[in-house]
């Protein structure tokens with residue numbers, strides 16, 4: 001019998017053919033092999049991982065409760081952690097949150113993916129900030145959402161622009177589905193949504209019958225008390241908001257533990273989609289996280305974590321003040337990991353390579369802008385490099401920019 005060579009590409013589904021790689025992951029894999037100061041990866045600093053405590057918890061779990069901790073578990077997640085997360089949501093202002101609203105996911109990224117699967121039909125319109133989180137954009141695009149960009153300023157989404165974009169999409173007869181927002185210390189801009197705009201977005205969602213996907217990965221990482229006091233949108237309109245957050249930034253992303261809190265009609269559908277995806281997230285990881293929550297390990301470390309990232313942010317802001325070209329401007333984050341630097345002109349396309357040649361890397365703006373913009377912007381993560389590297393790296397970056 002003669003074997004015919006199978007063209008695997010031809011066998012792919014429309015979904016499979018449409019998949020795109022994440023520009024940042026490609027870039028950071030490339031940089032992993034080079035001696036550059038990297039402001040590219042938006043990862044937490046590994047210096048913040050509580051290694052000793054986690055080693056002790058993991059060893060104790062296997063010894064004392066290994067039969068349960070290494071077994072399959074419920075799709076919504078380990079019940080003690082589900083309850084702890086429901087209580088956390090109440091503390092964050094979602095008074096009615098209960099375990100029925102919670103699904104624990106493999107990082108909040110999986111929550112975004114599952115939500116896109118259960119909510120989006122091809123062509124559904126999703127409004128996203130300009131710029132927005134690339135992982136959220138990819139998850140929504142995989143489900144063939146039409147992403148419509150909404151402008152933001154220092155106070156986050158510009159409400160008038162959101163209203164205009166909604167009206168335009170309606171007049172085109174398109175099906176509107178949701179607003180995707182990262183309200184606190186946004187990835188990639190570092191911008192925080194002003195308190196008064198939060199209620200206005202919820203009101204718009206009510207007026208036009210939209211859902212809100214609130215991606216609050218950086219909630220705990222504020223740099224001053226005033227930035228801590230803004231209510232989640234989920235606290236203002238729990239019946240319209242699907243809220244996602246994560247233990248990646250306050251404990252360790254390798255534990256792949258995030259959650260979503262949604263109206264029960266949505267969380268139960270997410271649970272069904274998750275059954276098909278992975279039966280459940282890692283039971284062992286969840287057991288570790290559960291222990292880290294109940295023992296107070298996470299809560300105890302938060303003040304030091306805020307100081308740690310505040311100093312790095314400060315170092316980057318000072319280095320930019322001292323070195324940036326006159327036509328540059330940048331955001332002043334109230335928390336999180338990121339600064340967005342922008343220019344009044346498009347940056348030249350060879351800049352990233354020249355920066356890498358100077359020994360520093362960043363992420364170019366385009367992948368964050370769903371309207372094709374961002375050619376004048378770059379994202380700088382201050383989370384991963386120590387302060388001396390931040391000062392040297394910004395100097396190198398500014399030299400590379402001035403040389404262009």
Ligand code: PMP
Pocket residue numbers: 042106107108109110133135182187215217245246247248253256257258
């Ligand atoms: N949302 C935002 C805004 C993020 O920055 C990230 C991490 N880069 C995530 C979600 C996903 O994080 P994780 O899956 O580790 O919870």
